[in-house]
Amino acid sequence: MEYIILDLEFNGTYSKNRHRFFNEIIEFGAVKLDEQLNIVDTFSELVSPQVTKKLNPHVAALTHINLDELKKSGNTFSHAMARFRRFLGDGVLMTWSNSDILVLMENYRYFFGNDKLSFLRHYVNMQKYCQRAIGYNDRGHQLGLSACAEMLGITYEDEQLHRAYNDAELTALCFKALYDETLLESYIYTCDDDFYSRVTFKNYNICDLKDPNVDKKEMYMDCDICGKRALRRSKWRLKNKSFRAHFRCRKCKRDFEGRITFKKCYDHVEIIKKAAELPLKEDKRAANRTNK
Numbered sequence: 001m002e003y004i005i006l007d008l009e010f011n012g013t014y015s016k017n018r019h020r021f022f023n024e025i026i027e028f029g030a031v032k033l034d035e036q037l038n039i040v041d042t043f044s045e046l047v048s049p050q051v052t053k054k055l056n057p058h059v060a061a062l063t064h065i066n067l068d069e070l071k072k073s074g075n076t077f078s079h080a081m082a083r084f085r086r087f088l089g090d091g092v093l094m095t096w097s098n099s100d101i102l103v104l105m106e107n108y109r110y111f112f113g114n115d116k117l118s119f120l121r122h123y124v125n126m127q128k129y130c131q132r133a134i135g136y137n138d139r140g141h142q143l144g145l146s147a148c149a150e151m152l153g154i155t156y157e158d159e160q161l162h163r164a165y166n167d168a169e170l171t172a173l174c175f176k177a178l179y180d181e182t183l184l185e186s187y188i189y190t191c192d193d194d195f196y197s198r199v200t201f202k203n204y205n206i207c208d209l210k211d212p213n214v215d216k217k218e219m220y221m222d223c224d225i226c227g228k229r230a231l232r233r234s235k236w237r238l239k240n241k242s243f244r245a246h247f248r249c250r251k252c253k254r255d256f257e258g259r260i261t262f263k264k265c266y267d268h269v270e271i272i273k274k275a276a277e278l279p280l281k282e283d284k285r286a287a288n289r290t291n292k
C-alpha cells in the first residue's frame with residue numbers, strides 16, 4: 001500500500017457566475033511514501049486560476065506566490081487534477097485536517113459538477129491521526145502542523161512553510177515519527193457514501209435541552225479543584241451555545257459557573273464541561289448569601 005500526502009494552497013474568491021464564495025486551488029504539493037515510509041515520488045504543480053482575478057493579500061503573504069507566476073504555469077485545474085489522479089493511483093490519500101479534501105471536493109464540484117472524488121479509495125485525516133498518536137488532548141484547539149513538528153523535534157525553515165510541497169513533506173515527517181500500524185488502520189476510511197456524509201458534516205453545538213441528543217444525566221458538574229460533585233444553585237441558562245448555571249463546592253466553599261456544551265458530531269455527541277468564574281452579578285449575590 002502506498003501513502004500519498006497532499007497539501008493544497010487555495011485562494012478564497014467570489015464567483016460572480018455562481019454567486020458565492022469559492023476556494024480556488026492554486027497549488028498542489030504531494031509526496032508518495034511506500035510501505036516502509038520512504039519518499040518514492042513527489043508532485044508539485046502551480047495552477048493557473050480561472051475564477052480568481054486577484055490573490056487575497058493574506059494568501060499572497062503566506063505563500064509568496066503571485067498571480068503572474070500562476071498564470072505563467074498555464075496549468076488548469078483539470079490538467080493538474082488528471083496528473084494528480086495518476087500520481088495517487090490506488091494509494092491512500094492523506095491530508096493535514098480535512099479542509100484540503102473539502103477544498104478539493106469544492107473545486108471538483110465547481111469545475112466538474114460532482115463533489116464526490118470518484119477516483120478516491122481510502123482517506124486519512126493526518127491531523128486527527130497525529131493528535132491521537134502524540135496524545136494531544138486539547139478539545140478547544142486543533143494541533144497545527146508546525147506545532148506537531150515542534151513537539152516531535154522536527155526542524156523546518158519558517159519561510160518554507162505554507163507552500164504545498166513543503167507542508168506535504170513536513171506532514172510526511174510527522175507521520176513517519178508517529179507511525180503505528182494498528183492505530184493507522186482505525187484512521188483509514190473507505191471513501192463510500194457514508195464517508196462523504198461524514199466529511200461534509202458540520203459539527204454544531206446543541207442549544208435546546210430537549211434535544212434527544214442531550215443526555216440529561218450529564219447535567220452535573222464536579223469541582224475542578226477537589227473533584228467532588230458540586231451543588232447547582234441556579235437554573236440552567238443558555239449563553240454562547242453552552243448551558244450555564246451557578247454551582248457551589250461545599251468542600252472548597254467556592255462558587256463557580258459550570259458550563260456544559262453538547263457538540264453534535266457526525267456519529268456521536270461530545271460533552272465539554274468547564275468551570276469558570278461566576279459572572280460579576282452572580283458573584284455578588286453569592287457573596288451576599290454567604291455573608292448572611
Ligand SMILES: [Zn+2]
Nearest residue numbers: 223226249252
Ligand atoms: Zn471543591
